[in-house]
Amino acid sequence: xxxxxxxxxxxxxxxxxxxxxxxxxxxxxxxxxxxxxxxxxxxxxxxxxxxxxxxxxxxxxxxxxxxxxxxxxxxxxxxxxxxxxxxxxxxxxxxxxxxxxxxxxxxxxxxxxxxxxxxxxxxxxxxxxxxxxxxxxxxxxxxxxxxxxxxxxxxxxxxxxxxxxxxxxxxxxxxxxxxxxxxxxxxxxxxxxxxxxxxxxxxxxxxxxxxxxxxxxxxxxxxxxxxxxxxxxxxxxxxxxxxxxxxxxxxxxxxxxxxxxxxxxxxxxxxxxxxxxxxxxxxxxxxxxxxxxxxxxxxxxxxxxxxxxxxxxxxxxxxxxxxxxxxxxxxxxxxxxxxxxxxxxxxxxxxxxxxxxxxxxxxxxxxxxxxxxxxxxxxxxxxxxxxxxxxxxxxxxxxxxxxxxxxxxxxxxxxx
Numbered sequence: 001x002x003x004x005x006x007x008x009x010x011x012x013x014x015x016x017x018x019x020x021x022x023x024x025x026x027x028x029x030x031x032x033x034x035x036x037x038x039x040x041x042x043x044x045x046x047x048x049x050x051x052x053x054x055x056x057x058x059x060x061x062x063x064x065x066x067x068x069x070x071x072x073x074x075x076x077x078x079x080x081x082x083x084x085x086x087x088x089x090x091x092x093x094x095x096x097x098x099x100x101x102x103x104x105x106x107x108x109x110x111x112x113x114x115x116x117x118x119x120x121x122x123x124x125x126x127x128x129x130x131x132x133x134x135x136x137x138x139x140x141x142x143x144x145x146x147x148x149x150x151x152x153x154x155x156x157x158x159x160x161x162x163x164x165x166x167x168x169x170x171x172x173x174x175x176x177x178x179x180x181x182x183x184x185x186x187x188x189x190x191x192x193x194x195x196x197x198x199x200x201x202x203x204x205x206x207x208x209x210x211x212x213x214x215x216x217x218x219x220x221x222x223x224x225x226x227x228x229x230x231x232x233x234x235x236x237x238x239x240x241x242x243x244x245x246x247x248x249x250x251x252x253x254x255x256x257x258x259x260x261x262x263x264x265x266x267x268x269x270x271x272x273x274x275x276x277x278x279x280x281x282x283x284x285x286x287x288x289x290x291x292x293x294x295x296x297x298x299x300x301x302x303x304x305x306x307x308x309x310x311x312x313x314x315x316x317x318x319x320x321x322x323x324x325x326x327x328x329x330x331x332x333x334x335x336x337x338x339x340x341x342x343x344x345x346x347x348x349x350x351x352x353x354x355x356x357x358x359x360x361x362x363x364x365x366x367x368x369x370x371x372x373x374x375x376x377x378x379x380x381x382x383x384x385x386x387x388x389x390x391x392x393x394x395x396x397x398x399x400x401x402x403x404x405x406x407x408x409x410x411x412x413x414x415x416x
Contacts, residue, residue: 010187035177040080047137051074062088088111147170197404228269234264236248240384261280279386288381292385309367312363336354341372
């Protein structure tokens, strides 16, 4: 069964041009802020205070580089019926005032907290920020309502609570907003996938005995950045005896004739991410490798065929083998192997599909969701394994696959 269902999802060129309608970034910004406002209005919250850079980008359409992802240095506030306010790292705030006119200049502010504890709470930065935030909530008339927070350093949480603010889980509200993608978001996701299509061609051309896993990772990084990636988050490169169990990393192992090898390419274009596994044999393949691949392909194909609006994620999860059927003691131990996860500005958005969580807490699929489905099957030789992943757009007419590098059968790279 082919995984490519229905017409292609457009993947326009990366440039802006006057002769084609491509991604409309103004429309994208308006859509995301409107979705965040609607999710906030539907909640009990008076405001969203976000520290997760994906939520900051969704609300404010600003980004200052992937180095900021784990710094907890940036934050934004979205009160009901008010404009978003952004606190950014030093001179980045001035840059936004010059180049991000969709934010009011006075709402782009310099801010600094603790850099994950490197500046001790005793310095007072958390308390000062909390007072400023409460003042803005009072100005917006929502200080009496709960405040949603997505992720937070404990000293910041404590500073807000000392001021009497009622802090609630805001990440669920933001995930509600982000789960339905616009046409512009889908075009960016499809373009990101197209970049990985090309990267896999680079990989299979180079995938010969003697090359090391880390060398393939280096080639893929260069290819992706040459094509315009803004972040190569991770590339798994797993070969030979390392294939089972799946280690989720890469090493300096030398790839040998007859190895089974699989890769996962996680990168983003304009913030929109890929998660895209492919499995190859090097030079030749064995019956055990081909059998494992066939089963992994069957598991992903039956899942893709089920995708349409109204289907529950439990219906997909039940199609996949139980953990004990492929060598694991329980579903927690096997989590992430027979798996689905939403894609967007983050690698793991809604829906999350697995036997661990979906059977008892299913989510209904909706048109506009974009997610990856991935399967894994260990081979009977005891060390090879197959790993396949496809990215799916849910449409009213069913699934549309945007990961197009051939995967219907085990691809033998540079066959003898």
